[in-house]
Amino acid sequence: MLNSAVSRFRIIGLLEGVSYLLLLGVAMPLKYLAGEPMAVRYVGMAHGIFFILYLLAAVPVALQFCWGWRTLALVVLASLLPGGPFVFDAKVLRPLTEKDRS
Numbered sequence: 157m158l159n160s161a162v163s164r165f166r167i168i169g170l171l172e173g174v175s176y177l178l179l180l181g182v183a184m185p186l187k188y189l190a191g192e193p194m195a196v197r198y199v200g201m202a203h204g205i206f207f208i209l210y211l212l213a214a215v216p217v218a219l220q221f222c223w224g225w226r227t228l229a230l231v232v233l234a235s236l237l238p239g240g241p242f243v244f245d246a247k248v249l250r251p252l253t254e255k256d257r258s
């Protein structure tokens with residue numbers, strides 16, 4: 157499953173998206189409503205790592221499929237929006253993997 161750049165990018169995107177939603181939906185409320193800042197420290201660090209990995213994992217895929225600046229801008233936008241990696245995966249990456257299977 158991890159033998160292609162697209163597969164790796166999709167998995168990292170899943171991890172990045174989940175970590176961002178956990179940061180916003182669980183860790184931030186714990187910090188500000190329950191006075192527990194440690195959740196933000198750990199989830200935030202994990203999200204930061206996945207965020208960087210997501211952007212780095214986009215590079216080989218962009219080179220392989222000759223993506224232009226517009227698609228790369230969508231990658232960056234997806235990484236900044238909650239749930240963005242899931243939408244990018246569904247609209248751009250899943251069709252690429254379906255072409256490989258047929």
